[in-house]
Amino acid sequence: MALGSVPRTDAEWRALGDEAAALLAQYLRINTTNPPGNELVAARWLAAVLRREGIDARIFEPAPGKANLYARLAGDGSARPVILLSHMDVVLASPEYWQVDPFSGVQRDGAVWGRGALDMKGEGIVQLMALLILKRANVPLKRDVILLATADEEIGAGVGAAWFVERHADLIRDAEFLINEGGTIRAGERGRVDYFGVGTTEKSPFWLDMTARGTPGHGSRPTPDNPVHRLVRALDRIAAWRTPLVVTPAVERYFRDLATIEPDSTRRRWFADIRTALRDSVVAGAITADLTYNALLRNTISITGLKASEKTNVIPPLATAVLDVRLLPGQEPAAFLAELTRVVGDSAVSFRPQGPNWPATESPVDTELFRAIEAAARVRQPGVLVTTPMLAGFTDSHYFRRLGIASYGVGVFPLTLADSRGVHGNDEHVSLEALRFGVRFLYDVMAVVAAK
Numbered sequence: 001m002a003l004g005s006v007p008r009t010d011a012e013w014r015a016l017g018d019e020a021a022a023l024l025a026q027y028l029r030i031n032t033t034n035p036p037g038n039e040l041v042a043a044r045w046l047a048a049v050l051r052r053e054g055i056d057a058r059i060f061e062p063a064p065g066k067a068n069l070y071a072r073l074a075g076d077g078s079a080r081p082v083i084l085l086s087h088m089d090v091v092l093a094s095p096e097y098w099q100v101d102p103f104s105g106v107q108r109d110g111a112v113w114g115r116g117a118l119d120m121k122g123e124g125i126v127q128l129m130a131l132l133i134l135k136r137a138n139v140p141l142k143r144d145v146i147l148l149a150t151a152d153e154e155i156g157a158g159v160g161a162a163w164f165v166e167r168h169a170d171l172i173r174d175a176e177f178l179i180n181e182g183g184t185i186r187a188g189e190r191g192r193v194d195y196f197g198v199g200t201t202e203k204s205p206f207w208l209d210m211t212a213r214g215t216p217g218h219g220s221r222p223t224p225d226n227p228v229h230r231l232v233r234a235l236d237r238i239a240a241w242r243t244p245l246v247v248t249p250a251v252e253r254y255f256r257d258l259a260t261i262e263p264d265s266t267r268r269r270w271f272a273d274i275r276t277a278l279r280d281s282v283v284a285g286a287i288t289a290d291l292t293y294n295a296l297l298r299n300t301i302s303i304t305g306l307k308a309s310e311k312t313n314v315i316p317p318l319a320t321a322v323l324d325v326r327l328l329p330g331q332e333p334a335a336f337l338a339e340l341t342r343v344v345g346d347s348a349v350s351f352r353p354q355g356p357n358w359p360a361t362e363s364p365v366d367t368e369l370f371r372a373i374e375a376a377a378r379v380r381q382p383g384v385l386v387t388t389p390m391l392a393g394f395t396d397s398h399y400f401r402r403l404g405i406a407s408y409g410v411g412v413f414p415l416t417l418a419d420s421r422g423v424h425g426n427d428e429h430v431s432l433e434a435l436r437f438g439v440r441f442l443y444d445v446m447a448v449v450a451a452k
């Protein structure tokens with residue numbers, strides 16, 4: 001591509017997609033498995049790529065080996081900045097289950113393979129490419145474009161986005177928009193896209209430690225209030241508890257959107273008016289049998305950990321469990337805890353939140369960025385559905401939403417449901433075709449929202 005001009009031809013865009021693949025391969029070779037993360041190595045690599053292109057990056061080192069990277073491409077200041085956010089860390093990969101070395105960045109069968117190809121080094125590289133194309137072509141910008149690559153997303157705490165927002169809010173506070181992971185481009189049949197899903201809201205984690213107390217003793221002499229027995233009884237009540245179905249406005253809108261592309265007429269009718277549909281318990285059962293829909297329609301509890309005596313013949317003084325609770329927007333953690341305590345109905349059982357928690361956050365859809373995403377989607381496929389699925393998991397977006405920055409999960413790769421299983425799974429890879437799509441798609445979004 002000629003310096004100083006925006007790519008126009010398919011061949012030019014193809015070349016940029018291939019450049020993204022080459023950069024991604026290098027990025028994947030930097031092992032940022034968290035813990036420990038080692039994001040400093042990745043940040044230095046990103047900074048070197050940016051410097052080659054004449055973009056200065058600042059690296060913050062909140063702890064040994066840890067890093068957050070910040071770069072800013074200046075606009076004329078007539079509109080507020082837009083942030084491209086990605087995390088540099090990845091989750092553990094067990095090489096014995098992979099067909100390739102998860103940190104080789106190898107190209108095979110038309111795809112780049114490695115831990116992080118989808119979550120989210122691939123998206124991070126697409127963000128980087130958008131910035132590089134704007135810079136190389138000297139595109140006049142009305143907004144600053146900020147690239148932020150952080151640590152510690154995968155451990156849900158630590159010195160990544162939370163640290164950055166707390167210590168360096170001054171560097172981002174003026175931003176109007178943020179683009180992050182947490183969106184979907186659902187690939188359908190014959191190269192078509194079923195829908196573009198923009199993440200405007202996500203559930204909030206409310207992880208709990210649960211403790212049952214009782215009388216310790218020798219295992220040969222049973223006690224009536226063995227805390228392990230108490231814990232098991234309490235857990236049985238929790239496992240059997242069907243938390244109430246709640247239709248939040250965002251989820252209602254999402255189902256109404258899904259109704260427009262649902263081929264089955266019965267389900268189409270249900271989705272078009274989900275509130276009415278759920279009043280029928282048989283229909284409610286059929287809808288919530290889909291685990292994804294179930295998670296969108298209620299607060300959920302997964303019992304994920306158990307601990308009691310270390311020794312077979314010792315009744316311990318206490319037994320503990322951990323609960324992965326996820327709350328819908330509008331649900332107060334304290335109110336949920338009171339209800340859970342009532343369900344268990346045992347004063348010897350107590351709950352303690354594992355860490356900080358927050359009510360679920362939501363960004364508005366009536367924004368220039370949302371319209372830019374819709375436009376980029378519909379240029380590719382006229383009339384395609386652009387919807388706002390709620391994420392059952394969570395990303396770092398909530399830190400930024402709480403600063404008043406409209407933050408969206410924006411998927412850049414068209415993926416089938418099967419493709420997305422690579423996220424946190426084995427054989428994670430992203431196709432060259434998806435990378436080429438992503439680079440051009442995100443650039444189009446940025447050109448509309450940030451260029452003059």
Ligand SMILES: [Zn+2]
Nearest residue numbers: 119120153181
């Ligand atoms: Zn991620």
